[in-house]
Amino acid sequence: MTDVRSVRLSRRRLLVDGKPELVVAGEVHYFRLHRKDWADRLDRLAEAGCTAVATYMPWLVHELPDGSVDLDGRTSEYRDLAGFLDLAAERGLLVIARPGPFVMAEMKNEGIPYRVHDEHPALHPVGWDSVPVPTRSVDYLAPDFLTEVERWYGAIMPLIASRLVTRGGPIAAVQLDNEIGMLACVTGIPDLTDVVLDDFAAWSRDSLGVEDPVARYGLDRADAVAWRTGVRTPSGPGSLALHHDMSDYQRDRYARYVAFLRETAESHGVEDIPFLINIHCPSRARRRTYPLGISQLYRSYRGQPQMTSGSDHYVGDLTVENVAELYTGNAYMAAVHDDDQPLTSVEFEAGLGDYGEELSRMVPPAALALKTRLFVAQGNRLINYYLFAGGHNPPLDRPVGDGNDRIAFTGEYHGFTAPIGPEGEPNPSYPALRETVAAVSGAGPLLADMDEEYDDVALAFVPDHYLTEYCHPEDKERRAVVADLEQFRGTGSRDIPGRAMLLGGFSFPAVDLQSEWDTDRAIVLGSPTTLAADVQRKLASWVLRGGRLLLAGVLPQRDIDGSACTILADTLGLRAGLRSDHSRDTFPSVRATGWAPARAEVRTEALQHLSAVGDTDIDVFAVDAASGEPVGVEVRPGTGHVLVLSADYPCHLDFWTALLARLGVRPRHTHDATAPGTVVTSTVDAAGQRLLHLLNLSPFDQTLVVRRDGEPLLGDTSVHLPARSGRMLPLELRLDGGGTLAWSTCELAGTEAGLVLLRRTGTGDAALVVDPRDTANPGGTLHSWPDDPTACGQVVRIEVPVG
Known part of the structure; x- marks a missing residue:
């Protein structure tokens, strides 16, 4: 069982037992796997180097037709959440719990039981022109829905609380709901029930000081019918202000909903661990739309203690076309965080991307490595590969006559493109994931306590x-x-x-x-x-x-x-x-x-x-x-x-x-690559240790010399970057015994007493180690290895005298 006893957010770091750590997780859905397959998938996860498992805990799966809840598998192996959590703990894996109430994940009703919709039809909102919205969304703040959520949380949260790391269990963080506001965003239709519009009227007066809505919107709040009709069908000179204010009001609704979820979870003992808010990505085709989710939800988490946001990330390949969108998406997230809130990614796209089994899209495995490297360079402290392992969709407890009568709309199988497929078979993204996690883990202790260095x-x-x-x-x-x-x-x-x-x-x-x-x-x-x-x-x-x-x-x-x-x-x-x-x-x-x-x-x-x-x-x-x-x-x-x-x-x-x-702004890092497509940045810790992050996004090899403030780095040695590859190169790394790894063209694989472990690239591999006690060689000892493509990935050991 994991021996972690605390997980906290501080100084934009993730502190595990008080020490900054980089947590790498993978999403495994126990409710889509037979119990006999759980151990294999968790072992594959650990074999890939991940230290945590994340999973949805769907209300739709665990609630029985009579409204009771099964969390220990007494009625079905797919419901044995307690057994799955204990199995993860036995393997020393932390758990990121995602209990909804919404979970999405291609599930029917987005994971909300049919009973809730059947018993409370008024929860289904109307939108523009009083037309019912086309999705299975609900009014988040409707009293009937909040009562149902209290029932669900009353069942699931005590189990989560009993297995928190603070109580000897594996659960290190809890995500509240999932992709809040996503359904309204992708349809472009807000929730405009009578209750919502009456609340909006009060909000516009109390929050904005709009005493005269006739002047601002052309609508009179005192006339409830005219007010509701006018908001649902805006027109005239006040429509721009009305659209803006209504969208801003939705931010406050989401914030109140999140506050309710947290308060309810804490009332059942889920406390003293981080809470996560998943920011949805409304369009796979264009990452430019991602900040819509930040705009909708930042008021829900900014400044909230022990709470932070997590990205929801599906951009396919990483190229010169979309790299700026991904980079700035992280920058925007950080811009609305407080001083303690770190970046996280709670859905980090893994796999080959053919989600609909159409062979219309295939993401190269190199994309996973490039995106991971970019995220850790920007200070992401938690990455959850989604979906790590596929599975199957069990039948619903009662047929609904929708064509497949299963818990999800993807058919019998789910996660066709995941690194580990529905039947447990690895695809080409699995070795890429394993190699990427190994590269990140080698520098993990540094990355966990570093911040990106910015230009002016x-x-x-x-x-x-x-x-x-x-x-x-x-x-x-x-x-x-x-x-x-x-x-x-x-x-x-x-x-x-x-x-x-x-x-x-x-x-x-x-x-x-x-x-x-x-x-x-x-x-x-x-x-x-x-x-x-x-x-x-x-x-x-x-x-x-x-x-x-x-x-x-x-x-x-x-x-x-x-x-x-x-x-x-x-x-x-x-x-x-x-x-x-x-x-x-x-x-x-x-x-x-x-x-x-x-x-x-x-x-x-x-x-x-x-x-x-x-x-x-x-x-x-x-x-x-x-x-x-x-x-x-x-x-x-x-x-x-x-x-x-x-x-x-x-x-x-x-x-x-x-x-x-x-304007007086020049990049600190320059290079002499002959073609565009290289991203260069660096991270640094309080001791001045650095990692130089290089990404070659171009479709051809690049060889370059990197300079910092005009001075050559890496001893003026050229770095060879194959097409679609990256490097994290150590600079001024302090070693046991007082020595320093001044630089290396190889990535760090770890350190041990008296040893530096480097992972070879096969081309231009070199490292400079400086030992201040070696007075005969004050410039340090240069270690180099002959070019050998077959040596790529091999770990070499440099002995460093320990004083």
Whole structure:
């Protein structure tokens, strides 16, 4: 049985018995496996190097038709949760418990028993125009639903409490519900029951101070029928404010729901362990939508003690196309965390990706390694590979006549693409997972207590720019505002600013512009037309005090309610002019000029003319190729320094690097790779020990020399990075006996008394060990090995004298 006695969140670390640890888990669904197969799947998990198992605990499975609950298998082996937890404990595995009430996981009703829907039909919400929503969602705060949740938690939580690590058991963390708000987000339909709308009316008065809703929304709260009808079918000049406020109100509903779940769990003894909130990913095709989940839920967990968020991550392969989206998704999560909340990933995509058995999608095993390496470089302390092992879907207790009468809609088998398939057979992603976990575990003690090092730049995060999940289908003005936000927000139009920063060698955090913030870093803001007046005011004040800003998009011109707002533009002394967007007959083009790197004119998807107001002095660095009008200008309001690029300029790395250099920002890490596609960042601990993280996302091999602040790293030795591969290279690692591993082109496999263990790459393998007692060799001893591709993965031992 595991001997862990405490798991806590502190300083953005996961402390296991007071010591920072990196926890690697895999998802195994006991309720989709015969009891006789549990040991094999858990053994496979441990064999892969994982130290924890995560599992849903579905209400739908454990509740019997009469409403009673079986958690020990007295009625079915699929319900023996207690036995599964004890088996995990016997293997020394920690457990991440995921008891719902919603679990999704392709289950019928998202894991809610049929009885709940049958007995409480009013739980099923209506949406736009009073039409019932098309999913099996419920009103989270409906009293009848909360009563049912209390019954479920009253059954499941005492079992969880009895097996917490604080009581000698294996359970180290508990996830509250799952993907809260996801169903409403993917359908674009909010919950608009009478109870919800009455509550929204009170919230708009109490939280926003909207004493006159007629002026703001064109609706009178005192007329309940007109109010409900008007919210369900918004129109007119107040619809923009109504859409925004209603979405913001949903954040508070989710926060109240999470608070209820936590309070209920704690009332049954589940306490003194971390709680997790899973942020859904509403679109597999485009990671750009991930911040919608952060926007919906951050108010539920930010600042809540011993609670943090976890990513829900399904992007397929990792390439130059989507790496910036994944990197900034983590950065946005961190931007709304407090000082104790670490990054975690509670659903980290594993397997080959053919979820529908269509052979329309296949994710290469290398993707798992690349994504894992990126996540640990950004400070993720918990990674749960989902789904680690497939299984089968048992029949429901009573037929419902839906075509298969099983617990899930995926057929008899489930998890076809998992590293360990439904029948226990490994697929090619399993060895990749095992090798990746071995590489991460070799540096695990370092990674667990390190933070990413950033350059002098941050990406702006504006949560309200992602309040776009709801848009009435007939509201043309709202649709236009949403389209503009979607085009320019976040990493910028076509993701180019964020991608250029990352592939240009920059490591950067995000800053939440809606919080109380101040920073000495330059800020890059993907700038839509809409930007809240309060945010504009803060940015304007910060710039006047010396802030450095790159606006990439269009010049903000309106507040969230649609009213004109040019606070930031007025401070910069700029006016927005003609906007031109690509269409069948229009091909806006831009030419860099002035101090910007000389280029031929380039096509863009959109541009906006800029002009100076009054005596504002502007330095033009990009123009509309057709008219010569400025689309890129430099201004210096107050003691600040601002670049405005109102055109989605292509991802020419030298151009974007030059813009940041103009603001005094240069990447600390540079390299001489001949083609783009390499991501470089580093992590450091309090003792100055570092790991250099290299990712080659390109489809061809790269050989490069890495420099830090202009000085060569790794003894000026070239690092060979095969296509689609990564490295975590130790720098200034302190060794027992007083020596130092100054650098190595091989990854760390671990340390032992008197030994450093390195994992060979087979090409250019070398390491420098410095022993201060070796006065005859103060520069250290260089260890190198001849190139040998067959040696890749072999562990070599370097003896280090112990004093």
